[in-house]
Amino acid sequence: MTQLSSADGAFLDDLGRAVPGLRVRPVEARYVEEPRDRWAGAAAAVVQPANVDEVALVIRACTDARVPVVPYGGGTGLVGGQLMPEGDAAPLILSLERMNAVRDVHPSENVMVAEAGCILADVQAAAAEAGRLFPLSLASEGSARIGGLLATNAGGVNVLRYGNARAQVLGLEAVLPDGTVWHGLKRLHKDNTGYDLRNLLVGSEGTLGIITAAALKLAPRPAGEATAMLAVTSPRAALDLLALVREEVGEGVSAFELIHRAGLDFLAETLPEVKRPWADGPPEWMVLVDLGLSRGRDPVAAMEAIFEAGAAEGLVQDGIIAQSEAQRRELWDVREHIPEANRKIGSVSSHDISLPLGSVPEFIEVAGPKLAEIAEFRINCFGHLGDGNLHYNVFPMPGKSRADYEEERPQVKRCLHDLVHGFGGSVSAEHGIGRLKVADLERYGDPAKLAAMRAIKAALDPAGIMNPGAVLR
Amino acid sequence: MTQLSSADGAFLDDLGRAVPGLRVRPVEARYVEEPRDRWAGAAAAVVQPANVDEVALVIRACTDARVPVVPYGGGTGLVGGQLMPEGDAAPLILSLERMNAVRDVHPSENVMVAEAGCILADVQAAAAEAGRLFPLSLASEGSARIGGLLATNAGGVNVLRYGNARAQVLGLEAVLPDGTVWHGLKRLHKDNTGYDLRNLLVGSEGTLGIITAAALKLAPRPAGEATAMLAVTSPRAALDLLALVREEVGEGVSAFELIHRAGLDFLAETLPEVKRPWADGPPEWMVLVDLGLSRGRDPVAAMEAIFEAGAAEGLVQDGIIAQSEAQRRELWDVREHIPEANRKIGSVSSHDISLPLGSVPEFIEVAGPKLAEIAEFRINCFGHLGDGNLHYNVFPMPGKSRADYEEERPQVKRCLHDLVHGFGGSVSAEHGIGRLKVADLERYGDPAKLAAMRAIKAALDPAGIMNPGAVLR
Known part of the structure; x- marks a missing residue:
């Protein structure tokens, strides 16, 4: 691979001539920060093309001059795909923000x-x-x-x-x-x-x-929607309940989120203004279920049928079925504020994992005790159960902070990722590889697939200018 | 690209040593024929590996010796992807038939x-x-x-x-x-x-x-199913009816097939034993609709509601709602025998096309008159309307045969494919490119995409042994 060059003044002058009218901007902080403030990027300049032809001309110029390009969207990625660290060649950030029609x-x-x-x-x-x-x-x-x-x-x-x-x-x-x-x-x-x-x-x-x-x-758009938060007896019961929901409404189930009591405890601790739905304290495990049905079927009635069938089978212990749009909003507020509560507590280590659906309960059963061999932690396990996708996040004990666990963090990550891999799961379910998980991909990825990925990258981007260091080293 | 070599006797001897126990067979006719008997393939031998390790060893040997490989499944493809014609290097056919667990x-x-x-x-x-x-x-x-x-x-x-x-x-x-x-x-x-x-x-x-x-x-599995054949006033009405069906049952519509009267006329002409559903002769345009609903909703009642709403909006003129599994089967028999009737009539030219949904009616309106400028034809247009996928097949006038239109065939194909391309459609919706449509891909494909495809092919298969001549020249 050829050496890359910085997007220096001479290059930017050439670029200005090659793409008349191109909007070039200095690198404001927002382009080199990431949502969790864990690391920073570096860049020489930001360009904001107005149309696809300008994008093409910029990329052509970068390829010719071997200047790295970091494509930039909303900057919300959690794995550093949008941030190239300080290095030999300062990249050009190509922001699509003006192409918003x-x-x-x-x-x-x-x-x-x-x-x-x-x-x-x-x-x-x-x-x-x-x-x-x-x-x-x-x-x-x-x-x-x-x-x-x-x-x-x-x-x-x-x-x-x-x-x-x-x-x-x-x-x-x-x-x-x-x-x-x-x-x-x-x-x-x-x-x-x-x-x-x-x-x-x-x-x-x-x-x-x-x-x-x-x-x-x-x-x-579904003709009618219904939302419920149901107390389930275990993650396995939650999965059985999902099968039951599908029998009842087929594809009409839009969301099926697993929530552990820890999430609601964290909310109580850090965001007391968020209304908590369980008067007597939250159950150990809950699911948040959304139905969206076509006309001819009342979604609240369907939810009640689900609740009753789930209770009859011993899967569901208790439940709250929203009776209004405001109540639906309140239940979703709980789910949507959990990540914020997590940030306020400050995790030791966060994991965006997926598992074969049938392995989710066993994973949850064994992961806690395995982590306890490393140290005592609080665990907040929640996520998109219907997809087998858990956000399995590990937190300090009360009175301690993230900084107290610098030594344990790599062990925690390794322990959980090895376990996930052993179950045939993925160490990046929905966030991607970015720059944060390149080593994980190398450790857990299939060698034949990795070789094919490298061959494809070299074939399509022989100069290696496109977001260098992301996904592949 | 390096020259390819035939899977000759010396190679097969080496292969036998490299993969002990590998089943090697002579080339039976079934491996080099295709469903419409329009062209034939050629090969040196057939191997039938028993497991993935044997497949890997065979491919490794072929790569090393630059011997072309044609992967072989059920042999039902309609575009010649499974048939390599007589040429310089006789390929090895790799049949997966024994890996059927x-x-x-x-x-x-x-x-x-x-x-x-x-x-x-x-x-x-x-x-x-x-x-x-x-x-x-x-x-x-x-x-x-x-x-x-x-x-x-x-x-x-x-x-x-x-x-x-x-x-x-x-x-x-x-x-x-x-x-x-x-x-x-x-x-x-x-x-x-x-x-x-x-x-x-x-x-x-x-x-x-x-x-x-x-x-x-x-x-x-859906808890209940219903099938209807509905007479619609036009292809546009059929599309409006599809939107109405989706409002009524959401994702519960499993199939939505457009059928033209020509299909039923062809059935009457060639397969009189297939029961025809319209006592007074078929309408100009029909749709065959399948619903599969979860429990809590009666599919026949839903179909009746659809019929009534469609009739009220002037989309549906008449209809047959199956009242038993046997009647469902009869309606589907009509649809499923149309390809056989087509083969018996013998098309001048067949087209597996897709269009943006909204352009389907206009395409159908303009295609007939355009073809009439070339010659007089019978047209059987049917297919998966919900996917925008039409099988637009052009037939000889009564008393004439496929052979009478050798001169017109290329014009017909060009005329229709140009039209499809102009609407932003595809000249291969579901059958693929194989060897039959390589020139179409070159004519209608996006040049940047084609260049990327060639780069990927060269990167993953630098010796060019994998199904040479299919998809890319």
Whole structure:
């Protein structure tokens, strides 16, 4: 691999001539910070292209001059994919923020064409305005942008029903590392003409090209919705309950989130203003269930039937079925504030893992005792149970802080990731590899797959300019 | 690219030593024929490995000796992906037929692990035995094998609800062109650890590696099903009716097939034993609708509500709602025999196309008159309307035969494919490129995507041994 060069003054002068009118900005702090403030990036300059042609010209110039490029969306990634650390060659940050137009909405086709810089909440709103649903939904939806969401194959709370970001894409427009534009904004549900470049770019975290726009699938809006928080006897009971829910409403279950009592205890400790739903204190395990049904079926009645069947089978002990939109909001508020409470407590180590569904209960049973062999911890285990995706986060004991566990942190991570790997699970379910998990990928990844990934990277980006150091070393 | 060598006697002797016990067979006719008998393949020998290790050793030997390999599933492909024509280097056919075990079924996870040689109908049966549904369903399911179905990203009648073959896969085991094995049989719904090699292999038609097993998604079985054949006033009315069906039952619509009267006329002409559902002769346009609902909703009642709403909006003129499983079967028999009737009539030219949903009616309106400028034809247009996928087939006038239109055939194909391309559609919706549509891919494919495909092919298969001539020249 050739040596990379900094995006220095001479390069920026050349770039200005090659791309007349290109907006070049100094590197404001927001471009080199990350949400958990754990590490910082470095860059020479930020460019904010206005359209795909400008993106193509910038990439062409970077390829010719061997200048590294970090594509930048909303900056909400949790694994450092958007931050290149201080190093030999200072990169150019390419921010898609000005390419934020919804180009087209086709309600009768359930399709929208949106540019990479669109904020997720704006895309959701544009879909709602057309009487449709854009189902991707996650905590950072007020700032995360479509390009980054696709580049990282983001997940969230509705994956169970609608799939992850990958499943929302019909077509892409993207600039490849040689500066050519792939005009692939097809609005087709079936297209078997050649290799699946779309899915290769989705999830490649900016290392194989830059997504500039996407044809996104929309869904019909459910006619009615219902939400319940149900106390379950165990994680295994929660899984059995999910099967029961599916028998009752088929694909009508939109979210099925596992919550442990620790999450509500943390809320009580750090965010007392969040209304807590259990008068007598929270149960050990809960699930938050969302139904969205078509007309002809009352969702609250369906939820009541689920509650009764779950109780009859000994899976459900207690429950709260929201009777109004305000009550639905209150139940979701609990779930959505747990990450904030976690941040306030300050985790020793956080893990975004997935497991074969059937292994989730056993994993939860054995992980706690294994960690206890290292030290005493508080554990907050919650997440998207329907997808087998847990956020398994490890916290200091009361009176201690994150800093007291510097020595244990690597052991905790290794212990949990080894366990996950042993169950055939993944050490990055929805956050991606970025720069934080490159070593994990090397340790746990399949060697043949890794070799294929390296060959693909070298073939499409021989100069190695696209987000260097992310995903692959 | 280096020159390829035939799988000659010396190579087969070496191969026998390198893979003790490998089953080598002469080339029976079935390996070099294709379903429509339009062209033939050639090969030096057939190997039938018993397991993934044997596949890996065979591929390694072929790579070392630069011997071309044609992966072989059920031989049901319609675009010649499984047939290498007579040429300089006679290939080895690698048939997966002996790797036909269902390795594992996990009903509680809705997952099955099946080897590539499993016949689709057997996989469906194994799922049913576990109380689950494997939703991939198509005409050749009695002989098509899982490996080929995934390699071609097959479609069929349930794509509308469950997605194409791609959407059924959680993980893969595959042998890459260098003979390494990718052990990727993960049973995970979320796994963001690196590039999407899974989707790259799915749909690559055996040119990037050989799928040897897959972790497949299963679905819960609907509690009740209903089928109707409804007379619609136009293709546009059919699309409006689909939107109405989705409002009524959400994801509960499993199939939504458009049928033109020509299909039923062809049935009457060639297969009079197939029971025809319309006493007074068929309407101009029909849709065949399948609902599969969870408990708590009667599917026949839902179908009646759909019929009434469709009639009230002027979309539906008449209809037959099946009142028994036998009647459901009769309605589906009509749809499933149309391809056979087509073969008996003998098409001038057949087209597996897809369009943006909203463009389907206009395409149908303009395509007929455009073709009439070339000559007079009979047209049978039918297919998976919910996916925007039409089988638009052009037939001789009564008294004439396919052979009478040799001159017009290229014009017909060009005329229709140009039109499809102009609408932003695809000239291969579900059958793939194979060897039949390589020139179409070059004509209509995006140049940047094609260059990326060639770079990926060269990177993963530098010797060019994997199914040479398929997809890419």
